[in-house]
Amino acid sequence: MANGGGGGGSSGGGGGGGGGNSLRMSSNIHANHLSLDASSSSSSSSSSSSSSSSSVHEPKMDALIIPVTMEVPCDSRGQRMWWAFLASSMVTFFGGLFIILLWRTLKYLWTVCCHCGGKTKEAQKINNGSSQADGTLKPVDEKEEAVAAEVGWMTSVKDWAGVMISAQTLTGRVLVVLVFALSIGALVIYFIDSSNPIESCQNFYKDFTLQIDMAFNVFFLLYFGLRFIAANDKLWFWLEVNSVVDFFTVPPVFVSVYLNRSWLGLRFLRALRLIQFSEILQFLNILKTSNSIKLVNLLSIFISTWLTAAGFIHLVENSGDPWENFQNNQALTYWECVYLLMVTMSTVGYGDVYAKTTLGRLFMVFFILGGLAMFASYVPEIIELIGNRKKYGGSYSAVSGRKHIVVCGHITLESVSNFLKDFLHKDRDDVNVEIVFLHNISPNLELEALFKRHFTQVEFYQGSVLNPHDLARVKIESADACLILANKYCADPDAEDASNIMRVISIKNYHPKIRIITQMLQYHNKAHLLNIPSWNWKEGDDAICLAELKLGFIAQSCLAQGLSTMLANLFSMRSFIKIEEDTWQKYYLEGVSNEMYTEYLSSAFVGLSFPTVCELCFVKLKLLMIAIEYKSANRESRILINPGNHLKIQEGTLGFFIASDAKEVKRAFFYCKACHDDITDPKRIKKCGCKRLIYFEDEQPSTLSPKKKQRNGGMRNSPSSSPKLMRHDPLLIPGNEQIDNMDSNVKKYDSTGMFHWCAPKAIEKVILTRSEAAMTVLSGHVVVCIFGDVSSALIGLRNLVMPLRASNFHYHELKHIVFVGSIEYLKREWETLHNFPKVSILPGTPLSRADLRAVNINLCDMCVILSANQNNIDDTSLQDKECILASLNIKSMQFDDSIGVLQANSQGFTPPGMDRSSPDNSPVHGMLRQPSITTGVNIPIITELAKPGKLPLVSVNQEKNSGTHILMITELVNDTNVQFLDQDDDDDPDTELYLTQPFACGTAFAVSVLDSLMSATYFNDNILTLIRTLVTGGATPELEALIAEENALRGGYSTPQTLANRDRCRVAQLALLDGPFADLGDGGCYGDLFCKALKTYNMLCFGIYRLRDAHLSTPSQCTKRYVITNPPYEFELVPTDLIFCLMQFDHNAGQSRASLSHSSHSSQSSSKKSSSVHSIPSTANRTNRPKSRESRDKQKYVQEERL
Incomplete structure (x- = not known):
């Protein structure tokens, strides 16, 4: 301490004493910049003229003095008093x-x-008896009450202090943060202050930073008192x-204020x-995740230790060693010390x-041990936490x-790119x-590149x-x-649906x-x-059920092959x-x-009728309109598909068009009879x-802008709310005959009237043995060839x-529908x-040719190949192996259809599942006859079936047929596997599914094509309603609610509604x-056919199913057909x-039921299609038709085929 005070040295101006000691009093230099130069001491003496008359010479003038100015005369001798500052802290602590x-x-x-006195008193009370005890208890009770009151007061103060410093209350949080x-x-x-000398004279009233520091420390002192009161363990x-x-x-x-000097010291x-930084951020609800809390903790501990150690080095290096009279000091700034500590911790040690x-x-010896360990452990962990921090963790x-829309669920490269x-x-x-994807897994490099491209x-x-x-x-x-994508290829569809339902709930x-x-995935x-x-x-909420669609x-392909591809x-x-x-x-x-x-x-x-506007x-506009959104008198909207000529277009009617782009469809909105009537170029x-047009445009919203629009399609209304549409179409079949009610007792429908219904049957009653099926x-x-077992996921055959x-x-x-597959699986679906x-x-099994021959697969209208085991295989190329093998197996089969002539008799076998009460269940009119194949939805298709005089017999094609002529549609999971279905096509393995021949021909269908429905539904939710109306046969929200309750259709009485x-x-x-259209079939124009069918029969044409090689000049034996959508006029x-x-429903088509006959498998356009595609007879044939059933059986008859 004596050395610290200095041996006394006046600031005389006459130079320093012997030994090279000098008096350093320049106030504008750092206290650490001590010099032994005599000239320095001379210049310093000029600033303290009060003591310039003499200088003090002592044997040991090695004491250090601080700068002294006239403004702050803290010590005329410039003596250091660092010990006073340190002593105040040590005295306070100890x-x-x-x-x-x-x-x-x-x-x-x-x-x-x-405790000892209490035991003595207790013993005395027992010995002295109850009478004496009563006299002594009263003052003791009063003393206990006083102590209890005192303890209660102290507890209240302690609790109050605890609340003040606790972060559980708003006041506490504000105080802690402050x-x-x-x-x-x-x-x-x-x-x-670290840029100033370690110790210097300062006037409290003139030093602004000292005043602020004083105010801060007064607050710290008060907060220290609150903490002390609230502490349970004071030590x-x-x-x-x-x-x-x-x-x-x-x-x-406080010592600085008293002595008018400042010591940088241990501040x-x-x-x-800074160690408490993470706690403060948690109090403010900024840090919520464990990783962020851990990261801030590591950073705060590392930085606080680093800065504190740098402060200590700054103090001792600028002061020097006390036993060396502070002569071995060096001038280092605080930030140089920070640099020194970093290169020391990192073991670099440049030496500068x-x-x-x-x-x-x-x-430094001890710091290297601890600092190196901290650096080696903290820094890698900090880097790891920063590296693991979510790259995509910001906010939109x-x-x-x-x-903007949010897309979540199954986010992969395939689903996102599609x-x-x-x-x-x-x-x-x-x-x-703007599309915002939200997923809990960061994207891989390919997906990240896709996001960067868009x-x-x-x-x-x-x-x-x-x-x-x-969220x-x-x-x-x-x-x-918000759009939620599902994993179509998951092994457990129910679990995937449950995940998406939970996403919807959240x-x-x-x-x-x-x-x-x-x-x-599941209906x-x-x-x-x-x-x-x-x-x-x-x-606007919608669920796109992939299994249902x-x-x-596929069901529509059974009725009109190629329709699935077109839609x-x-x-x-x-x-x-x-x-x-x-x-x-x-x-x-x-x-x-x-x-x-x-x-x-x-x-x-x-005011115009629908057919007129459609034509x-x-x-004129080169647009194909297939449906409208019709608003009834009670303002309910319904989607009507080709409603007929009785319906007039209203103001603000929404039309559904087939066109190549959105700009073409605008013609229907801009069309004006006064301005555009004589224009021939639709562009x-x-x-x-x-x-009028301007007013209408202002009234109606934009067509393609995403909108939330109330969707109430025609098939979605309850029966009571849908006005019956009366038909005024030319009857394709004479309507002056008495309607035959022979099978009215079996014509039962479900409670909504949308589907045929029968009483529940046990599965045993519909099972056919191989011999029964052959008979x-x-x-x-x-x-329907179905692959599945007891453990396979249900695919929902009801759809x-x-x-x-x-x-x-x-x-x-x-x-008639015949399922060929595992009975264990079909039992699970039978409910x-x-x-x-x-x-x-x-x-x-569908791989058994014996089973396939038993069900006469060569005589079927359509063979559907499905598999419930596809998603249980990890290798995508093998997911469709069963369906592909079954398809190739059928195509390689050879059939000799010379089964002879079967006489129609009343003893014919009635298969399980058929009701003998219907005349259709007789051998001729039921299973044994060859009915015309229903190949479409809503269109009565009329065809010539057989020559007169051959109705009592079953006429079957006598020529050899191969399985390649069997109409098939195969479900695929992996799009690339479509190359294996047709061995004679030239499709490249990398060709997109829609460009492959099997898909274009309607013989293959993959669930991936339904991905486009997500965006189509977002831009216009009526599109999904229209698609569901066409492919589901008329499923309604009422029916879905009923199935949700009972998981089965409920029968209902046939009411007018x-x-x-x-x-x-x-x-x-x-x-x-x-x-009547045969003259147009040979070189005629599609537009003429369109107009004639629309005007004459109210039929709305929208595509062609053409033979693949029909454009060739030479005849071809290929029977494959492909789809042409909306050909030009x-x-x-x-x-x-x-x-x-x-075409609309024809109530009179039921009269021709008894006139059905078998058609021969002639070799017309496509060998099998000759019996499945029908034509409309000429008017002469219909006008001269006899009235009696017997004579009608010898004429050319018509069959209306409908979906």
Whole structure:
């Protein structure tokens, strides 16, 4: 200490004494910059003239003095007093520690004494008896009450102090945050003062930083008192890090004020307060995850230790060693010390900055041990946490004037690329929507590259929709919709559906008004969505059930082969690919470029009938309108498909169009009779200045802009709310005959009137043995080959059967359905099938040719190949092995159909599942006859079936037939496996599915084509309603709610309301070989056929099913056909073409039931199709037809085939 005070040295101006000691008094240099130069001492003496007259010479003038100025005369001798600052802290710390220990010792002794005295008094009370005890208890009770009152007061104060410093209350949180902020402020003041000498004279009233530091420390002192009062263990509190920081930083400030001098000292300890940084952030609810808390903890400990150690090195190196009279100091700034500590911890040690003092070097020895260990453990962990931090963990920032949607669920490269390809397709016009993907797994490199290619419209965030915090990050409350993708290839479809339902629940719980479009795999799981209170399909919520639509598409192919391909292409966005060569791909791709759009009709169409508007749009606007949204008198909206000429177009009617892009559809909106009536080029039809059109445009919303629109399609209304549409069409069959009610007792429908229904049957009653099936001679039926076992996931065969049992078929038109597969699997599906008529089961395997021959697969109208085992195989290339093997097995079969002539007799075998009460169940009129094949929806197709005089016999083709002529449709999981179905095609393995020959021909179907429905439904939710109406046979929300309750159809009585539901449009194929359109089939124009069919029969044509090699000049034996969607007006027809068309239900078609006969398998356009495609007879044939049933059986007859 004596050395610290200095041996006394006046600041005389006459120079220094011997030994080279000098008096350093320059106030503008650092205290550490001590010099032994005499000139320095001379210049310093000029600033202290009061002592310039003499200088003090002592034998040991090695004492250090501080700068002294006239403004702050803290010590005329410039003597250092660092010991006073340090002593204040040490006295405070050890004094308090001594008092606490003394208090604990006295308290312990008092407790021991009281314990002994209490035992003595208790013994005395027992010995003296109760009378004496009563006299002595009273003062004791009073004393206990006084002690209790005192303890209660102290407890209240302690509790109050605890509340004040606790972060559990708002006051406590504010106080804790304020203390931390002021501690950081005090540390900043230390950083500022570190550029000054270690010890210097300062005037409290003139030094601004000292005043601020004083105010901070007064607050710290008060907070220290609160902490002391609230502490349960005072000794432990006294030894806490925060308490030690206060001991060595608060008292020196008061000493500074008293001595008018400042010592930098241990103020660097304030950096230890940074350790509490993570706690403060948790109090403010900023840190929520364990990784973020851990990261901040590591950083705060590392930085606080680093800064504190740098402060100690700065102090000792600028002061020097006390035993060396502080002569071995060196001038280092604080930040140079920070640099020194970092290179020391990292073991680099450049040597440019190093410790010179013994204290500094000793500290560095111990710091290297601890600092190196901390650096080696903390830094890698910090880097790992930062590296593992979610790269996509930010929040979405909404762009003004731009909508965004959130896409979640199964996010993979395949699902995202398919979605973006369709959603951002150029044919959609300008899509001003930003797509935000949310997934809990970060994207791989390929997916990340895909996002970067679409960075202007796509953003990805890592998180889960089950976490409300993540939903807030993607701004789900302001999103236009949320789309949930499903994993179509998962092993457990029910588990995948449950996951998506939970996502819907989470999103709806966070924001009930958000519009959700979700994919579902299983039809029966759709019922769970109805349990969500905020789920409302009228507000745009939709569930796209892949199993329902997939099997519905396949069912339509059983009725009109190729329809599944056409519909799949219509709601998928495909760019036009131009091919110059005259090949089948040229015409197919021209049709593929068509999509389905909606647009409001111009006011010029108001009051016109639907066929008139439809013809005008096709001929003049080059647009194909297939349906409208009709608003009834009670303002309920319904989607009507080809409603007929009785319905007039209203103002603001929404039309459904098939066109190549959205701009073409605008013609229907801009059309004005006054301005565009004489225009022949449809491209010139643009917006005109007519007043009516402008008014209408202002009234109607944009067509393709995403909108939440109430969807209430025609098939979605209850029967009572749907007005019956009376038909005024020319009857295709004479209607003056008495309607035959022979089978009225079996014509039963479900409670909605949408489907044929029968009483539940036990599965044993519909099982056929191989011999029974062979004796039945099945023909004109549908064979369903199903692969599955007791452990396979259910695929929902009800969705396949329901469209084939739609009520707009007459009972005799229903095709018999035969399932070939494992009985164990079919037993699991049977509960959903036992209410449908004409269903049989042949236990076996589709790979067995014996089973296939038993069900006469060569005489079937369609063979469907399905598998329930596809998703149980990891190798994608092997997922379709069963279906491919079955398909190739059937194609390689050879059939000799010379089964002879079977006489019709009343003893014919009735297979299980058939009711003998129906005349159709007789050998001739039931299973043994060859009915015409129903190949379409809603279109009566009339054909010549047999020559007169051959009705009592079953006429069967006598020629050899191979399995290649059997109509088949195969379900595939992996698109690339389509190359294995046709061995004679030239499809490249990398060819997209829609470009392959099997898909274009309608013989293959993959669930991946349904991905496009997500974006199509978002842009227009009526598209999904229209598709479901066409492919499901008329499923309604009422029916779905009923199935959710009972898991089965409920039978109902035939009331006028339910029977009216049969009057709905259907699809069919029209043959051009014979009938009133035969003249157009040979080189005629498609547009002429379109207009003639629409005017004469109210049939709306929308595509062609053409032989693959029909364009060749030489005859070809190939029977494959492909789909041409919406051909142009001038498209040339060939006689073998089949025309897809829409027609309303015909009530009189039931009269021709008894006139059915077997048709020969002639070798017309396609050998098997000769019996499955029908034509309309000429008017002469119908007018001269006899009235009696016997004579009608010898004429050419017509069969109306419908979906």
